[in-house]
Amino acid sequence: MTTRDIQAQLQEMYGVEVSPTLISNVTDAVMDEVRQWQNRPLETVYPIAYFDCLQVKVRDNGRVVNKAVYLALGVDLEGRKELLGLWLSAHEGAKFWLGILTELNNRGLKDILIACVDGLTGLPEAIESVYHGCLVQLCMVHMVRNSCKYVSWKDRKSLCADLRSIYSAATEEEAELHLGGVVPTPLELLSEKWDKQYSSVSRMWRENWGSLPQRPWVRVIPIFRFGEDIRKVIYTTNAIESLNMTIRKVSRNHHIMPNDESVMKMVYLAIQNQMKKWTMPIRDWRPALNRLTIEFEGRLKV
Incomplete structure (x- = not known):
């Protein structure tokens, strides 16, 4: 306004x-x-961090353009959520993300164990450049959300159940695509069931699995090295989803923002009440922290 x-x-x-x-x-x-x-200064280490973005419309030099509000949400050693920062840009890429991560590093954040991302261009490479030991994991909530983007409403419940059988599998071997295998894996069953209607869904999961030669990098598989206690915590993205809903609500009320500064004010004020609720650790944090201490030996001081 x-x-x-x-x-x-x-x-x-x-x-x-x-x-x-x-x-x-x-x-x-x-x-x-x-x-x-x-x-403001940040904690030295956040065991888990989530990176996400959403689009807003802004007037820029007399034109209305789409810009992205980027969010970084950390989970501290006590299991409490903290929004580390927000940024606004019309562009993304390795250089853009390198600037953000360098900023976080300069504010005192020296280590992230697991970063959950949404396929944002250049982000995984930038994370691995600044935080060398960080494990970059594609966010399952975003994978499911993106899978459902072009799926009819009547099919979504069934499709989501089939997707759950993939990312909740006990091991990588149980879940991944084995071409020519005798026993169909969840990913093969997904393909057989849905490819005629929604071939892009199984393709997206294969691409992020690294099953296709043109996409050799793997962002889904890291989750399978962890037990259920850590997986539960990684899948707990309700906080950032709630933030997104809050921001979308206010951005719908202000269809086009007059400038970048007004966007930052709007988003900051909108998320204040949300952040005040983050007083308790996320559910099942203590067993997850114990397991993280073992998995990432020497990197957590608890």
Whole structure:
């Protein structure tokens, strides 16, 4: 909203006339708070971090363009969630992400054990460049969400159940695609059942599995090295999903933002109430932390 939009809304709702100067001073104070929050020191290590983005419409040099709000959510040693920062950009790529991760590093974050990502261009490479021992894992929630993007509503429940049989398999061998195998694996069964209607679904899972020669890198398989206690925690992305819902709600109310600064103010204010609720550890954190201490020996001081 512009200063005059706010002025008009206050007049309509409360019958008071507030000067544009006062409104500008108040919103400028919010921006100062955003800058302080964005530059605050971070913990030395976050065992798990989630990286995500969503799109907003912004006026830029007289045009309306799509820009992405990027979010980094960390889980600290106590199992509490913390939004590490948010950034706005029209572009992404290795250089963009390298800047963000270097910023996090400069603010004190020296180690991430597991980073859950959503196939954002250049992000895995940037993470591995700054945090050398970090295990990059494609987020299962995003994989399922992307799989359902072009699937009719009546088929989604059944498809999601079939996808669950893949990522909840006990081992990589149980889940992965074995071409020519005698016993069909969950991925083969998915392909047989759905390829006639939604061939892109099984293809996407194969690509991220590294089964196709043109996509040799693997982002799904790391999850299978961990037991159920760690998997439960990694799959717990309700926090970042709730953040996304909050931001989408306010962005729908403000269909087109007047500038980048207004986006940062809007998102920051929208997520404040959400962050105040993050006082307790995520469910089943203690057994997961014990297992992480063993899996990543010497990197956690608990």
